[in-house]
Amino acid sequence: xxxxxxxxxxxxxxxxxxxxxxxxxxxxxxxxxxxxxxxxxxxxxxxxxxxxxxxxxxxxxxxxxxxxxxxxxxxxxxxxxxxxxxxxxxxxxxxxxxxxxxxxxxxxxxxxxxxxxxxxxxxxxxxxxxxxxxxxxxxxxxxxxxxxxxxxxxxxxxxxxxxxxxxxxxxxxxxxxxxxxxxxxxxxxxxxxxxxxxxxxxxxxxxxxxxx
Amino acid sequence: xxxxxxxxxxxxxxxxxxxxxxxxxxxxxxxxxxxxxxxxxxxxxxxxxxxxxxxxxxxxxxxxxxxxxxxxxxxxxxxxxxxxxxxxxxxxxxxxxxxxxxxxxxxxxxxxxxxxxxxxxxxxxxxxxxxxxxxxxxxxxxxxxxxxxxxxxxxxxxxxxxxxxxxxxxxxxxxxxxxxxxxxxxxxxxxxxxxxxxxxxxxxxxxxxxxx
Amino acid sequence: xxxxxxxxxxxxxxxxxxxxxxxxxxxxxxxxxxxxxxxxxxxxxxxxxxxxxxxxxxxxxxxxxxxxxxxxxxxxxxxxxxxxxxxxxxxxxxxxxxxxxxxxxxxxxxxxxxxxxxxxxxxxxxxxxxxxxxxxxxxxxxxxxxxxxxxxxxxxxxxxxxxxxxxxxxxxxxxxxxxxxxxxxxxxxxxxxxxxxxxxxxxxxxxxxxxx
Amino acid sequence: xxxxxxxxxxxxxxxxxxxxxxxxxxxxxxxxxxxxxxxxxxxxxxxxxxxxxxxxxxxxxxxxxxxxxxxxxxxxxxxxxxxxxxxxxxxxxxxxxxxxxxxxxxxxxxxxxxxxxxxxxxxxxxxxxxxxxxxxxxxxxxxxxxxxxxxxxxxxxxxxxxxxxxxxxxxxxxxxxxxxxxxxxxxxxxxxxxxxxxxxxxxxxxxxxxxx
DNA sequence: CATGAATGAGATTTCATTCAT
DNA sequence: TATGAATGAAATCTCATTCAT
Numbered sequence: 001x002x003x004x005x006x007x008x009x010x011x012x013x014x015x016x017x018x019x020x021x022x023x024x025x026x027x028x029x030x031x032x033x034x035x036x037x038x039x040x041x042x043x044x045x046x047x048x049x050x051x052x053x054x055x056x057x058x059x060x061x062x063x064x065x066x067x068x069x070x071x072x073x074x075x076x077x078x079x080x081x082x083x084x085x086x087x088x089x090x091x092x093x094x095x096x097x098x099x100x101x102x103x104x105x106x107x108x109x110x111x112x113x114x115x116x117x118x119x120x121x122x123x124x125x126x127x128x129x130x131x132x133x134x135x136x137x138x139x140x141x142x143x144x145x146x147x148x149x150x151x152x153x154x155x156x157x158x159x160x161x162x163x164x165x166x167x168x169x170x171x172x173x174x175x176x177x178x179x180x181x182x183x184x185x186x187x188x189x190x191x192x193x194x195x196x197x198x199x200x201x202x203x204x205x206x207x208x209x210x211x212x
Numbered sequence: 213x214x215x216x217x218x219x220x221x222x223x224x225x226x227x228x229x230x231x232x233x234x235x236x237x238x239x240x241x242x243x244x245x246x247x248x249x250x251x252x253x254x255x256x257x258x259x260x261x262x263x264x265x266x267x268x269x270x271x272x273x274x275x276x277x278x279x280x281x282x283x284x285x286x287x288x289x290x291x292x293x294x295x296x297x298x299x300x301x302x303x304x305x306x307x308x309x310x311x312x313x314x315x316x317x318x319x320x321x322x323x324x325x326x327x328x329x330x331x332x333x334x335x336x337x338x339x340x341x342x343x344x345x346x347x348x349x350x351x352x353x354x355x356x357x358x359x360x361x362x363x364x365x366x367x368x369x370x371x372x373x374x375x376x377x378x379x380x381x382x383x384x385x386x387x388x389x390x391x392x393x394x395x396x397x398x399x400x401x402x403x404x405x406x407x408x409x410x411x412x413x414x415x416x417x418x419x420x421x422x423x424x
Numbered sequence: 425x426x427x428x429x430x431x432x433x434x435x436x437x438x439x440x441x442x443x444x445x446x447x448x449x450x451x452x453x454x455x456x457x458x459x460x461x462x463x464x465x466x467x468x469x470x471x472x473x474x475x476x477x478x479x480x481x482x483x484x485x486x487x488x489x490x491x492x493x494x495x496x497x498x499x500x501x502x503x504x505x506x507x508x509x510x511x512x513x514x515x516x517x518x519x520x521x522x523x524x525x526x527x528x529x530x531x532x533x534x535x536x537x538x539x540x541x542x543x544x545x546x547x548x549x550x551x552x553x554x555x556x557x558x559x560x561x562x563x564x565x566x567x568x569x570x571x572x573x574x575x576x577x578x579x580x581x582x583x584x585x586x587x588x589x590x591x592x593x594x595x596x597x598x599x600x601x602x603x604x605x606x607x608x609x610x611x612x613x614x615x616x617x618x619x620x621x622x623x624x625x626x627x628x629x630x631x632x633x634x635x636x
Numbered sequence: 637x638x639x640x641x642x643x644x645x646x647x648x649x650x651x652x653x654x655x656x657x658x659x660x661x662x663x664x665x666x667x668x669x670x671x672x673x674x675x676x677x678x679x680x681x682x683x684x685x686x687x688x689x690x691x692x693x694x695x696x697x698x699x700x701x702x703x704x705x706x707x708x709x710x711x712x713x714x715x716x717x718x719x720x721x722x723x724x725x726x727x728x729x730x731x732x733x734x735x736x737x738x739x740x741x742x743x744x745x746x747x748x749x750x751x752x753x754x755x756x757x758x759x760x761x762x763x764x765x766x767x768x769x770x771x772x773x774x775x776x777x778x779x780x781x782x783x784x785x786x787x788x789x790x791x792x793x794x795x796x797x798x799x800x801x802x803x804x805x806x807x808x809x810x811x812x813x814x815x816x817x818x819x820x821x822x823x824x825x826x827x828x829x830x831x832x833x834x835x836x837x838x839x840x841x842x843x844x845x846x847x848x
Numbered sequence: 849c850a851t852g853a854a855t856g857a858g859a860t861t862t863c864a865t866t867c868a869t
Numbered sequence: 870t871a872t873g874a875a876t877g878a879a880a881t882c883t884c885a886t887t888c889a890t
Contacts, residue, residue, distance in 0.1 A: 459671075459756075459759075460673075461674055462673055541818070542751055545817060545820065546670075547671075553818065590810035591810045591835070595803045597806060599802045602768065605764075606753070606764045606772065608764070623796070624803070627840075627842075627843040627844075630842045631839040631842040
């Protein structure tokens with residue numbers, strides 16, 4: 001009422017205010033744990049430590065908030081940070097990528113983004129597509145480009161690099177991803193990942209390495 | 213009272229009455245399209261062509277109805293019908309299995325069981341586990357047993373048959389399954405499946421065939 | 425369909441058929457235990473050992489069935505069977521009546537009719553009135569008539585016999601009825617009833633006995 | 637953030653906010669008129685002048701709302717406000733108490749708390765016990781203590797003061813309470829109460845006054 | 849008459865969203 | 870901006886009642 005001088009500094013530019021961050025943080029946890037329908041705005045507010053009303057100051061509705069979370073997951077944690085140096089040899093790069101990819105899809109601590117988005121993709125095609133493009137297709141695309149580079153470097157002989165990339169990506173998940181998702185299994189141990197990725201690399205090279 | 217000759221009609225034995233079937237049919241559609249939370253009992257009743265009350269005559273509650281659907285999917289359509297004749301050669305068997313597996317996981321007409329169960333597995337661990345055991349692990353197990361037979365028959369050389377089975381299963385999905393789930397893509401064309409499965413078989417044999 | 429000769433004997437005159445009895449028996453238990461709203465027609469059918477449909481063959485609706493129960497309670501168990509021989513002396517008759525009355529209002533085995541009717545009286549004034557007239561007012565009226573006889577016989581001196589009858593009736597319940605109703609206490613022991621009734625009789629006579 | 641001087645309004649302290657009062661008021665009317673089962677949350681909301689949702693902001697569920705009503709009735713209107721000055725003579729005190737007690741149990745305007753709780757006591761033993769302890773037993777206990785004081789003062793000669801208190805309490809209701817409950821009779825006229833209470837006092841003293 | 853499958857109205861409860869402060 | 874009280878639409882589930890057999 002009194003409003004003693006409206007000297008609030010011109011901060012909080014609405015884009016990355018700390019409240020917004022707080023909300024996104026809380027919402028991510030809740031959405032990823034419970035799914036879109038299972039998450040309630042009340043629970044999100046509680047976890048984020050803000051009031052329910054505040055959620056609507058920053059986001060139009062539940063759907064837009066969810067979109068923002070998925071966007072962030074897609075862009076930020078989507079694995080745009082794999083290193084595909086075309087100069088390095090396939091065995092090393094593939095092995096590194098395999099480990100990194102498992103870390104992305106079997107992120108420990110519950111709350112799988114990939115599952116959450118998968119679950120809702122039929123009802124929210126745009127969201128599904130965006131996540132897929134960034135995280136799945138984006139990764140496969142960059143891996144495919146790397147493979148093409150190694151083909152050009154005469155290390156590999158691959159007919160369809162995009163298919164090969166997808167094959168490798170999936171092989172790395174063998175025996176690891178589905179139990180993690182379906183059984184609530186903990187994130188796989190480093191040893192297990194080592195073994196699976198090594199096997200995938202071996203298999204990949206057995207099929208695609210250019211023998212001299 | 214007299215009722216000479218017990219010609220009473222089948223009296224809906226409650227186990228496979230047509231109403232029960234009707235409900236399961238409708239519920240399957242709705243659950244698989246919208247997920248557990250997205251599906252409402254009202255919508256299920258509408259699609260099944262019965263009243264809301266009738267749903268509760270046959271199933272205690274929404275959860276039990278969902279369970280029944282998943283059970284049916286797991287047992288009935290779960291691919292227990294793959295033919296793994298240990299006498300047949302790997303190339304043929306793997307190719308056939310690959311096609312059959314894609315037909316299971318990319319079933320056309322929308323409503324993916326695997327996605328629906330995946331989505332809810334964290335909140336309903338029992339349901340997730342049951343589906344996984346029947347459909348995923350069951351299939352891999354039988355495929356692994358077949359592979360072992362071929363190892364014994366000196367056709368293949370495989371260290372870890374279970375891992376190899378999982379690898380093959382996943383490779384068959386390359387470039388097909390995730391777009392189907394995330395993008396709402398239609399079920400893949402026979403040609404596309406042919407190509408992917410053929411590549412998977414080639415790769416598998418390149419890695420595991422015992423060369424003489 | 426065949427209806428082989430409609431020789432069904434003219435029994436089951438709808439008035440006291442055994443099915444009707446069965447239903448009334450079951451309904452009484454359920455209504456008295458759970459109250460009008462708490463009782464469900466399904467539960468009544470179960471306890472009575474008939475199908476739900478059969479209930480509606482004998483009674484138009486739930487309300488009419490309840491009415492029939494209350495009617496029976498009122499007429500049949502309503503204590504129309506107290507013996508008020510105007511020739512017998514007050515002390516004996518009052519003491520006997522006191523015991524009998526407690527047996528009526530604290531009927532063991534749960535399921536108090538008086539409570540059940542009390543509970544619904546506001547919403548079903550006719551039912552309440554009928555029960556009151558038969559069981560409460562009827563009893564008091566007959567007791568009052570007896571008292572008047574003893575006044576005429578010069579044993580008692582009572583100004584308002586109806587009031588006196590009500591006073592005695594209530595005093596007999598002292599410390600017994602309300603715990604039975606509110607606390608779920610078991611039916612009072614004979615010793616406790618003896619004591620309370622004796623005290624009531626003593627008090628009644630102290631106030632109303634005509635001392636010579 | 638700055639909020640110079642914490643002049644925030646009372647902020648509805650959730651304990652005695654006016655909305656809470658409004659709800660309790662409306663719920664009391666509806667529950668007392670229709671009983672626990674007969675009352676619907678929708679009707680309560682309508683009578684209270686709030687939305688159905690608001691009911692659940694203040695009370696977890698229907699049962700808790702009911703409990704709160706009964707608690708209030710027990711503690712607040714339970715007649716803890718009878719004056720039992722041990723110095724005053726029995727005739728006066730008993731007469732005053734008799735009138736006050738009738739006012740409690742035959743409260744005009746419909747909606748008897750005692751009936752409502754009685755009706756549900758078997759299914760909600762805790763609620764029944766609480767109400768009984770506060771309103772019935774509490775009152776009898778205090779009356780018994782007063783009587784004991786008058787015994788000590790040589791005004792009365794009573795063997796069992798608790799029984800005597802219960803007897804008096806019940807006698808005051810003679811011809812008044814049950815018609816009020818069963819017949820939907822209006823609250824008794826002052827004249828009627830005068831007469832009944834006077835008779836109860838006379839009877840009580842005839843039995844228990846210590847004659848010199 | 850007797851059944852029990854089927855119904856649909858209505859009950860309780862949840863929750864995304866709004867709004868006055 | 871931030872709040873949280875309030876809302877009302879919609880969800881799950883119950884149950885009195887009907888009806889074909």
